[in-house]
Amino acid sequence: MKVFVPGHVTFFFSPRPEEGGSIGVGACLDKGVIMEAHSGRKRDNLSGIRREVVYDISKELEGEVHFSGRAQLPFKHGLGMSGALYLSVLLSKSIELGLGKTIEDIGEIAHSLELRRGTGLGDVIAQIRGGIDVRLKAGGPKTGKIEKLLPRKNYRVSIAPLGELETKEVLKSEKVLSRFRSVGENLLREFLESEGDLELAVELSKYFFEKTKLGKLMEMSNEFHLLGDSLDEKGVTWGISMLGKTIVSISRSGIERRVIRKTISRYVKPIECRIDPCGARVI
Incomplete structure (x- = not known):
């Protein structure tokens, strides 16, 4: 059975590891992981x-x-690819073998994997729903609370990947987590009070980046x-x-997109x- 799980960008967040996740705002992308499980093929x-x-996840x-x-x-x-991989492997396998698990059941397993491996705090719950996600209560698909928004305009998203980064390396410091928590909470409050959309979320990500001193922490390149x-x-x-170490741009017209x-092409090949x-979902 073939499934698709979207990639995911987080614009700002407030980590809540004691609650099993994070709150914040992000968006799902129409590119991610396509996975098919076969019970007959060798x-x-x-x-x-x-x-x-893949086989470690499958276990x-x-x-x-x-x-x-x-x-x-x-x-x-x-770009939420760890969560997309966990979810796609487990969902395709469950459907192929007729294990009778719901998407929420599979999501809880994938979310738990994210937490244990330190690869994310809130991608999976968003990737199950799609759209622009406003994560209001930390947790997996069964315990977290999320509000799904759809874009008000026909946006295109242009991605500039400017270097690799291990999420767990950033999240291992309690001092850093504390800084993320306070800034993320304030930005989520501002987003909700403003009845924000994708444009505001993107702009607020720069404020989050600056106030949490991520530039120094992640050693951003000159190209960035x-x-x-x-x-x-x-x-x-x-x-x-x-x-x-990824810049995300949004456009509303063909001229702006060009x-x-x-x-972006001066520095790296863009992903649109x-x-x-x-x-x-199954595809």
């Missing part, structure tokens, strides 16, 4: 995904299957700062995906997406 066909990682559920799949976005760039300055000069709405593509409105 050969795997994986592109951009390490076989040993969370009983039974044997083989997998075919591909990653449409890079890992370790703050140069690209940000160039996008500002063009009047582009842009922000940063947490936690990654300007963004040309600007839309907001995925549906979340994890």
